[in-house]
Amino acid sequence: MSKNLGLTPRSESYSEWYNDLIQKAELADYSPVRGCMVIRPNGYAIWENMQRHLDDMFKATGHVNAYFPLLIPKSFLSREAEHVEGFAKECAIVTHHRLMNDPDGKGVVVDPEAKLEEELVIRPTSETIIWHSYAKWIQSYRDLPILINQWANVMRWELRTRLFLRTAEFLWQEGHTAHATWEEAEAETMQMVRVYQKFAEEFMGVAVLVGKKSEGEKFAGADHTYCIEALTQDLRCVQAGTSHHLGQNFAKAFDVQFQSQEGKLEYVYATSWGVSTRLIGTLVMAHSDDKGLVVPPRLAATQVAIVPIGRDDAARAATYPVSEQLAEELRELGYRGLPVRVRVDKREKETPGFKFNDWEMKGACIRVEVGPRDLEAGQLIVARRDTGEKVTIPLAGAAQAILEQLEAMQTALLEKNRALREANTHRLDRWEDFVRHFEGEGGAGFVLAHWDGTSETESKISEATKATIRCIPFEPLHPDDELPGRCVFSGEPSARRVVFAKAY
């Protein structure tokens, strides 16, 4: 236990703790290319669980999946002025299509003869290539709405990367919809940010703020952007998902018009919305601790780890079958409509103590100890990952009791995150207090303050404090947050408080 096998404690260095955890919980590994990551099975399982549940929610709201290509003609990016400005600086570009042997005999080099006529951009997002298709598919109001989602990878040439939170290549889903009216697109934009909120709360156990982005923070090419914003244990904010109302910007750029019922030609209204593998980083930062990964049961790779104790044949003959039987019973009973993800840890070279620590590092929600002495007493020991609490339960009915523990953990994580947010949300009205609050390294929670609504003030505040406007919340955290006041920076009138925080 005193050996240096653990993580850097969060109190010592939050960012080292995060990096250690990603490695030791085997969520991801570095790749030979800067900014890219290998997502390992333990991390990918979380992504698969996220995908499964999000996809169900998308389907339930009428969406279908499709796939659009990775490579985009360079010229497409420049069709929409704001869009190209937003992404031009971080694009990877394909310029050639062939390699050849180095004439100097040192491996391979790019064949200069194989230069592409038009260079191709690796998608940083797919609006442009998708709207190129939509232009072909949409002629009449009867072709609308189009409600398509795709699961894909995208690439943004980030200069400063962190595993999961900001990588050059990442996995995500991007929904792209086309509508006949502004109102219908607005309803879609709102519906999807609410889907993300529901997912964050009910599956990730993260109490997110939902609101609208300021002009300065909205998506490049959007009319406006809605978002969910999460608070991490180091009191920073993570933008966890966005939903954009694109107005007619892309329809105009790609000339997508439809004939209305009245026979008039009109431009289509668009939305796009996405969440990415950044959600995994958010999840880690929201719940995990100095012993390792903590994941809410609904997303955990392993929900229950059963550790049979005793390695001599006599002990094994008793604890192994009981363990297997319990595992089978859990799978059959299921949790939230799916077989329980349960593992019986029969590794024979490791001691029970090692296994306990190992499963805590890897993020198993519930650990069950099945020992010879327990069996004699007709009981089991069950330990919960988030609280560390160990209880003894009767062997009879154990599966049901374990399911209850899973549900209790799922609920407790959300409550804990909500309590973190409540304890770290402040309302500040004096500029000196505001500046002092954000002084120093590290996060400082959410600050609700008045803002005069101008981009000038917004950028001056962020220059002075490193804090940015995270969103203008849909629902006030307190009714008084929607009362008018005076901008914390300029003293000009303000209609309501907005949320400031230091962000990842």
Next chain:
RNA sequence: CGGGAUGUGGCUCAGCUUGGUAGAGCGCCUCGUUCGGGACGAGGAGGUCGGAGGUUCAAAUCCUCUCAUCCCGACCA
């Protein structure tokens, strides 16, 4: 992209100042003893010292370039 730091068996690091042909702990493999919170003993395997070039009789060590990671900054859905 700018500043700083780092890169030596799977991991953590020593060796570099003062060049002389690579070490420790952990992990791994084998055997035995163990097994209720990171077991113990004995034996064993494993390294083009991130990569390329240069200086030298000789480079992990000195020089140049380059790649990657971390921290800070700038940038950023």
